[in-house]
Amino acid sequence: MAAELAMAAILVVAASALLVGLTLRIVLYARTPAPLPLATTPAPTGRVGAALRVGREIVLFPSLWGADKPLWLAAMLFHLGLALVLARHLRYVIEIPPAWVVALQGPGQLGGILMMAGLVLLGLRRTLIRRVRKISRPTDYGWLLLLLLIGGSGLAMTYRWHTDIIGLKAFLAGLWRLDLVPLPGDPALIAHMVLAAALIALLPVSKLLHGFALVFSPSRASPDSTRLGERRHG
Amino acid sequence: MADFVPPPLWPEIGLEPVPSPEDGLMAACRPFVAAPAHNQALGFPGELVEDWETRAVARLGELLAGNRALRVYLDACVGCGACADKCHFFLGTGDANNMPVARQNLLRAVYCRHFTPAGRLLGPLAGAGRLDRARLDSWYGYFHQCSQCRRCSVFCPMGIDTAELSMAAREIMNSIGLGQKYCNEIIGKVYAIGNNLGLPPPALADTLEGLEEDVRDESGHDVRFPLDVRGAEVLLVTPSADFFAEPHVDGLIGYAKVFHQAGLSWTLSSYASEAANFGLFIGSVEQMRKIALRIRAAALDLGVKRIVFGECGHAWRVAHAFLEELAGPFDFLDPRYPRPQHIAEITADLIRTGGIRLDPDANAGMVVTLHDSCNVARASRMGDEPGGQFTLPREIVRAAVPRFVEMHPDTTHDRTFCCGGGGGLLTDDLIELRIKGARPRMQALKQVVEQDGVTHLCALCAICKSQFTKVLPAYGFDREMMVSLHQLVGQAIRLGTSSL
Numbered sequence: 001m002a003a004e005l006a007m008a009a010i011l012v013v014a015a016s017a018l019l020v021g022l023t024l025r026i027v028l029y030a031r032t033p034a035p036l037p038l039a040t041t042p043a044p045t046g047r048v049g050a051a052l053r054v055g056r057e058i059v060l061f062p063s064l065w066g067a068d069k070p071l072w073l074a075a076m077l078f079h080l081g082l083a084l085v086l087a088r089h090l091r092y093v094i095e096i097p098p099a100w101v102v103a104l105q106g107p108g109q110l111g112g113i114l115m116m117a118g119l120v121l122l123g124l125r126r127t128l129i130r131r132v133r134k135i136s137r138p139t140d141y142g143w144l145l146l147l148l149l150i151g152g153s154g155l156a157m158t159y160r161w162h163t164d165i166i167g168l169k170a171f172l173a174g175l176w177r178l179d180l181v182p183l184p185g186d187p188a189l190i191a192h193m194v195l196a197a198a199l200i201a202l203l204p205v206s207k208l209l210h211g212f213a214l215v216f217s218p219s220r221a222s223p224d225s226t227r228l229g230e231r232r233h234g
Numbered sequence: 235m236a237d238f239v240p241p242p243l244w245p246e247i248g249l250e251p252v253p254s255p256e257d258g259l260m261a262a263c264r265p266f267v268a269a270p271a272h273n274q275a276l277g278f279p280g281e282l283v284e285d286w287e288t289r290a291v292a293r294l295g296e297l298l299a300g301n302r303a304l305r306v307y308l309d310a311c312v313g314c315g316a317c318a319d320k321c322h323f324f325l326g327t328g329d330a331n332n333m334p335v336a337r338q339n340l341l342r343a344v345y346c347r348h349f350t351p352a353g354r355l356l357g358p359l360a361g362a363g364r365l366d367r368a369r370l371d372s373w374y375g376y377f378h379q380c381s382q383c384r385r386c387s388v389f390c391p392m393g394i395d396t397a398e399l400s401m402a403a404r405e406i407m408n409s410i411g412l413g414q415k416y417c418n419e420i421i422g423k424v425y426a427i428g429n430n431l432g433l434p435p436p437a438l439a440d441t442l443e444g445l446e447e448d449v450r451d452e453s454g455h456d457v458r459f460p461l462d463v464r465g466a467e468v469l470l471v472t473p474s475a476d477f478f479a480e481p482h483v484d485g486l487i488g489y490a491k492v493f494h495q496a497g498l499s500w501t502l503s504s505y506a507s508e509a510a511n512f513g514l515f516i517g518s519v520e521q522m523r524k525i526a527l528r529i530r531a532a533a534l535d536l537g538v539k540r541i542v543f544g545e546c547g548h549a550w551r552v553a554h555a556f557l558e559e560l561a562g563p564f565d566f567l568d569p570r571y572p573r574p575q576h577i578a579e580i581t582a583d584l585i586r587t588g589g590i591r592l593d594p595d596a597n598a599g600m601v602v603t604l605h606d607s608c609n610v611a612r613a614s615r616m617g618d619e620p621g622g623q624f625t626l627p628r629e630i631v632r633a634a635v636p637r638f639v640e641m642h643p644d645t646t647h648d649r650t651f652c653c654g655g656g657g658g659l660l661t662d663d664l665i666e667l668r669i670k671g672a673r674p675r676m677q678a679l680k681q682v683v684e685q686d687g688v689t690h691l692c693a694l695c696a697i698c699k700s701q702f703t704k705v706l707p708a709y710g711f712d713r714e715m716m717v718s719l720h721q722l723v724g725q726a727i728r729l730g731t732s733s734l
Contacts, residue, residue: 135339140312
């Protein structure tokens with residue numbers, strides 16, 4: 001059971017790193033003072049409007065749409081695909097998945113393909129457009145590669161080297177009970193899980209944090225509400 | 235300025251290619267370094283201190299702890315490049331470090347190196363790097379090639395605002411004794427004399443008397459330009475360029491005529507004879523507060539009921555968004571009015587209610603387009619609704635001239651291009667940068683001049699007006715094209731006549 005023990009340790013460490021790291025970051029952002037209102041205007045004049053503005057940015061990327069439509073498409077393919085894939089994966093960690101998770105199995109498979117297509121487009125963009133290449137750091141390629149490997153190993157298991165999904169589910173269910181259950185030894189599965197664990201663990205200390213940072217981004221999250229006085233001019 | 239040519243203009247917006255970024259094209263372009271006296275007058279070390287790297291990193295740590303924007307913006311960039319072709323200075327120069335993300339990365343590298351685990355472990359692989367002499371030099375050069383116009387922040391999917399980072403970098407450089415002459419000298423003049431231009435109170439009084447005579451001769455009306463009048467209803471705080479630069483002073487005449495015709499008692503202050511607040515440009519909340527407190531002191535001293543700002547972009551940002559935090563509470567002002575107000579809000583409202591009448595025929599022959607000034611467009615508001623900073627000035631222009639034409643929508647409203655002189659760059663030692671950075675605006679202007687017969691470019695920011703007056707000729711335009719918003723009002727307003 002040495003392999004099972006190692007995998008259990010990897011998953012527990014990764015999940016803890018994610019939870020602790022994310023909590024620390026969010027607390028740090030929330031506690032850091034923001035004395036001056038820095039909204040990029042025109043901005044909503046109330047808190048609710050500002051929250052909606054952030055929500056729209058997180059879901060629809062309207063600023064990116066205005067900036068660069070091919071990039072918006074690539075980013076949307078990747079993030080939407082990833083969201084579908086993550087929803088599909090709930091099946092593996094929830095003993096009896098709810099109906100919506102079951103219903104998302106088909107779209108989830110499509111999501112895997114959308115996500116990979118998005119990653120390939122993002123990678124091509126980064127390597128082919130000179131100004132994007134100029135601003136790319138080695139780690140930018142690293143994250144793309146890591147995501148491609150995770151997605152690729154996942155798709156490989158979906159379409160080519162099917163893994164023992166019942167066995168995997170039993171292993172994960174065992175973890176909740178602190179019980180080591182044998183894990184299917186397929187190389188694709190092991191690679192997929194180890195790489196995903198690395199991604200999860202590193203998220204709070206990397207640029208992958210950007211979605212959480214956006215919630216605290218003053219140019220989007222602060223309302224234009226500072227001016228006092230009744231609404232009368234003349 | 236002899237050894238470069240302004241970039242060429244194309245017949246239409248969108249035809250011009252996005253430059254392919256090259257390293258170092260503008261590396262030699264840097265503003266004069268402040269003399270020790272300029273730095274010390276602001277409480278900064280006179281010259282670069284011995285242990286500058288340690289102290290700079292420590293100052294960065296302090297700023298990170300006190301400014302959420304800085305921390306979030308340094309973390310949040312994914313390097314997508316959406317901002318890369320949005321900066322007028324990149325479009326005008328093609329220098330790779332003028333892509334907003336590349337400019338940010340000059341600071342982000344030091345942040346990564348000292349404040350993130352990835353940077354500590356991976357170093358350059360994660361884009362991290364020390365603040366060595368070479369990097370400090372690129373900081374000084376390229377953080378003074380950012381006009382803090384916030385256009386990049388409109389397009390960034392995370393809303394990262396390069397202005398915040400360039401302000402932080404300038405604040406750090408000031409804290410180690412590497413200040414910029416233009417900004418620091420000017421702030422010193424505000425403290426010593428009361429305004430950016432160093433115009434002492436007696437000279438200001440003379441100037442205003444002269445203006446009263448000029449307006450009386452020209453219009454036959456006794457329009458006053460009051461100074462330090464206690465008990466006036468309104469304190470007008472306006473950029474000191476309005477006192478004599480062209481076309482700024484024509485704007486000041488416009489404000490005076492509006493107040494005159496509306497029957498509002500108003501005054502200027504010789505103590506707060508400056509709306510501009512260059513503390514913003516150098517990223518120093520301390521300096522910003524000191525300058526803002528002069529306005530508060532003047533308002534209290536003169537016993538006014540309202541504070542109104544003249545045409546100045548960044549001053550209106552500081553006034554609209556920061557004034558209460560910096561120098562408040564302004565509870566001694568009349569609560570029935572916004573605190574503070576912009577002169578354009580007053581004028582637009584008077585036009586709507588019939589309090590003043592404008593006669594566009596007085597501006598016959600003018601075809602006017604409006605340059606949205608960046609700090610008005612992307613960092614403030616006018617009126618009650620978001621976007622009023624766009625609609626109110628347009629209402630005024632439309633009422634004042636026979637024909638108004640919009641420039642290309644990618645260059646107006648919140649997508650407006652900086653004039654190329656904002657953010658503390660309006661100095662002759664940066665003239666090459668200013669001319670090249672003006673190219674996107676000049677491109678849009680050329681299109682409406684050729685297709686719509688535009689004769690005049692209107693702005694409501696002192697920096698925009700000075701910058702355009704200087705760079706218009708470099709692109710083959712007449713400098714007289716530049717007009718102040720309230721110049722148009724002043725020329726069109728019907729004085730003295732009954733409103734019906």
